[in-house]
Amino acid sequence: MKRQGIAEALRDGIAEEMTRDPAVFCIGEDIGVPGGWGGAFTVTLGLAEKFPGRIIDTPIAELGFTGIAVGAAMMGMRPIADMQYGDFLFLASDQLINNAAKMRYMSGGMIKVPMVMRAPVGATGRGSQHAQSMERYFIGVPGLKVVAISTAYDAKGMLKAAVRDDNPVMFFEHKLLYGSKGARAEPGAVDATSDIPEEDYVVPLDRAAVRREGTEVTILGWLLMAHFALAAAKELSAEGIEAEIIDVRSLSPIDYETIGASIRKTGRVLIVEEGPKTGGVAAEIAAGIMEHCGESLLAPIVRVASADVPVPFSPVLENAYRPDVPRIVEAARRLARS
C-alpha cells in the first residue's frame, strides 16, 4: 500500500499497462520531451525514458493525432491519447465521434477501436478556453464509453480497465485533483490521494461508487463535485441531515442500479455538476432517474450547476461559476426539508 495522488497513480497505471502489453503506447503533445513536463499535468513524466519509442510526441495537431490513435487502435494497438486540455477535444471530435465511435457499427461489428482518450477538464484560473467541462459533449455518442475520475484509486483502476477495454473510452480528469507538486501545482487543488495497493487491480467502467451512506437525501456528483458533495455532507450531518453521496464516475453508461438503490432509500436527489446547467450531464441523469425510479421520489429532482455562461477568468466570477460547498449544502438542506 502506498499513498498517491492522481497524477502518480495514473503514471504507475500507464507504466504497468505498457509493461504488461506491448500494444499499449501513449500519444499526445509534450508528453515525452526530455527535460519537459510529461504532459501538461506531469502524468507521463519519466515514461519516455522507461519506454523508448512508445511515448510519442506529436505536432500540435489534435485532430491529426486523434485520428492516428484511432487508426492504430483499429490495427491492434492500444493507444492512450493525451489531450492537453479537454477544450481541445472539439478539434478532435470528428475523429472521435465519426470514426472511433462508429467504426464498429458501420463495419457490421468487424472492427474494434481499443483506445483511451485522457482529457483534463475544470475551471482553474485559465479563462474560457482551457476550462470547460467536456464530458457532457460525449455522453450522447453511441459507441463511446465516458468516465470521470475523482480519486487516485479510481484513476489507476479505471485507467487500467479502459486500456483493457476493446472500445474507445473518454477518460476525464479534473485539473484541481491531480495533486501534482512543484511547478505544475494548481492553486485551489483538492486532496484526491488514495491508498494504492501494490497488486494489480481494475475498477469497472460502468459502476457508480457510494462514497458516504446516508438516509435523507442522495447527492450525485463526479470529478471535483464528488469531493465538494462529500464536504457538504459533513456540514449537513452537523445539522442532523444525513446525505448519501454517490460519485457517478461512469457517465456513459450511467449506473442506475446504484443510483436507484440510493433514491429508493432517500426519496430525494440532488445532482451537482460543474458546467452550464442547460444540456448538461445532470439533465440526462435526471431524466434517467425519472425513468428508472421516478416513483420513489418524494420531492422533485434538484440540480446545482454552473450558470449558462462561458467560464470566466476573474477568480471572483470563476468561484461564482463553479458550484461550491455552501451552495450544495443550502440546496440539500432545502430539499431534505421539502
Added chain:
Amino acid sequence: MNAPAKDDREFLLGLHERMVLIREFEDRVKFLFLEGTMPGTIHQCQGQEATAVGVCAALEPGDFITSTFRGHGHALAKGLTVQEMLDELFGARTGCCKGKGGSMHMGNMDKGMVPGIAIVAGGIPLAAGMALAFKLQRRPQVVACFFGDGAVAEGAFHEGVNMAAIWNLPVILVCENNLYGASTRVDKVMRNPRISDRAASYGFRGETVDGNDVLAVHEAAQRAVAECRGGNGPVLLELLTYRRTGHSRRDACHYQPKDEREAWFSRDPIDRFAAKLLERGDVSAADLAAIKARVDAQIGAGVERAKAAALPALSELTEDVFA
C-alpha cells in the same frame, strides 16, 4: 508475391476486367437507383476506374486501403465481391457491413478495406495511424489512402500528412484529382492546383500521374509501395482523372463544361486500355467481349440475389455498437 510483369497477358486482361467490372457495376447501380429499387444515395466513380485498379493491383492482400464516400471502385479493386457489395447497397444483413454501412461506408477488413470514411479527409489521419501501427509492430504492410482533390483543403489533410511525413510512415497518399470537389472546380479553391507539389513542402516525394492510364497508375503505385515498404514513406500520388457522372445521385453535372467533358471522355480509361490491348496481337475483340459478357452475367446474377437477400432483423439495430 510480386505483381506479375506488366507484359503478362493474363495480368493485363485482369486489369481490364476489373475496370469493366467497376464500370458495369456502377452503371447497374445507377439504373437500380433510378428505377427506385435501391435505397439510399450513391456517389459513383465511372471514369475513375484506372485509379482504383492501378493502385490496388500494386498492393498485397495483407495491405490496407482507406476510401471515401465514392468507394465502390476501390472496394471492387481491393477484392470485395459484387455480391457482398450489392447486398450492402440493398441494406441486407448479408452485405459486407451487415447493412449498417451502405454505399458510403463499404468495406471489409478481411479483404483489407476499412469502411469508407465519408467525412472529407477524415481517412487521412486514420490511414497514418494504421501505418504507425504497422511500423510499431514491425509488420511489412502498407496503407493506400484514397482521397479526392477536395480533401486537400481540409485541416485533416495537413495534420495527417505531416505526421505521416515526420515518422516516415508506410502510407501511399492517393489523391484522385477529378477536378471537382462536389461542384466546385479545383482551380477555384487552390492557387497551386498541382497537388503533388505539396509533398515537397512536407519533405517527401510526390508525383502527378495520368490517372486514366491504368498502367501508368500501376507503375507509380508499385514505386510508391516499394518506397513505403522500404521505410521511405510516405508518397503522394496525384492521379489526374475525371468523373463521368454526377457528384451524387441527382447531379446532372451542369457545371462541367461540354468541351471539357468531351475531352476527358475521349481519354476514357477503359476505352484507352482496350485499344492498347487490341494492339498487342494476342488479344482479340472477342476476348474483350467475353470479359464484358462475364461481368454482365456476374452482376445480373448478383442483383437478382441481392434483391431477394434477407434484411436485418430489427433486433440487429442495437448490435455491434460496442465490442
